[in-house]
Amino acid sequence: MSIKNIINKVKDEVTKEVKVLQGEETKDKLHTHEHEYPTEAAAVKEFEEAKRKLFDVNLWSHLEGINSTFELYDPYGHKTDTTHPEVGYFIKITLPGGLENWVKITAIHVEDALAEFTVHPSEKPEERNKGEKVIEHFFIKEASSTFRVERRGTKLIGYEIGLNEGINNQGEEAGDRALLNTLTAEGGWAGVQALQWNKLVYYFVHPEEARSLDTK
Numbered sequence: 001m002s003i004k005n006i007i008n009k010v011k012d013e014v015t016k017e018v019k020v021l022q023g024e025e026t027k028d029k030l031h032t033h034e035h036e037y038p039t040e041a042a043a044v045k046e047f048e049e050a051k052r053k054l055f056d057v058n059l060w061s062h063l064e065g066i067n068s069t070f071e072l073y074d075p076y077g078h079k080t081d082t083t084h085p086e087v088g089y090f091i092k093i094t095l096p097g098g099l100e101n102w103v104k105i106t107a108i109h110v111e112d113a114l115a116e117f118t119v120h121p122s123e124k125p126e127e128r129n130k131g132e133k134v135i136e137h138f139f140i141k142e143a144s145s146t147f148r149v150e151r152r153g154t155k156l157i158g159y160e161i162g163l164n165e166g167i168n169n170q171g172e173e174a175g176d177r178a179l180l181n182t183l184t185a186e187g188g189w190a191g192v193q194a195l196q197w198n199k200l201v202y203y204f205v206h207p208e209e210a211r212s213l214d215t216k
Contacts, residue, residue, distance in 0.1 A: 158201030
């Protein structure tokens with residue numbers, strides 16, 4: 001690549017980042033980890049464990065290397081310990097420093113060798129029937145995260161798929177959080193996002209991590 005092309009590429013990346021900061025563009029991100037088992041029978045057995053870990057959201061907070069708190073709530077805003085969340089449930093994600101962010105489970109899909117659920121930023125569950133339009137999250141409501149575990153033969157793969165990650169700093173949906181959302185998305189969260197999601201997808205498919213967690 002020529003020097004001119006490198007410079008143009010850098011300019012394009014800077015321009016995009018400025019637009020992201022201004023809430024005019026979005027990003028897509030992928031975090032994944034895979035683990036291979038000695039036999040397909042072993043992989044099939046561990047896939048069932050991977051599904052348990054995927055849907056037991058409250059346990060994520062106790063995972064070593066995770067510095068946010070994940071709490072599952074039912075559609076009425078009541079905290080729940082269920083390991084079988086449904087569409088319409090909420091997850092409260094509390095970041096280091098105490099900033100709360102809410103997401104809503106909008107899709108769940110389970111097959112013989114795949115399980116996943118998708119969340120979108122949302123208002124607080126207790127406010128959604130009060131006409132409240134403030135999205136209590138630093139990303140826009142169009143953003144999504146899909147958490148997935150998949151088996152391919154003897155291999156298990158964990159995913160966190162982030163789509164349309166735009167900063168929630170425009171209009172009434174941002175409320176009085178516009179500046180805070182910008183600082184969170186491009187500051188503190190940007191610094192821990194990759195580490196946190198990589199730890200989580202590793203946990204989904206790796207048995208050693210699961211056993212250490214279960215002893216806590």
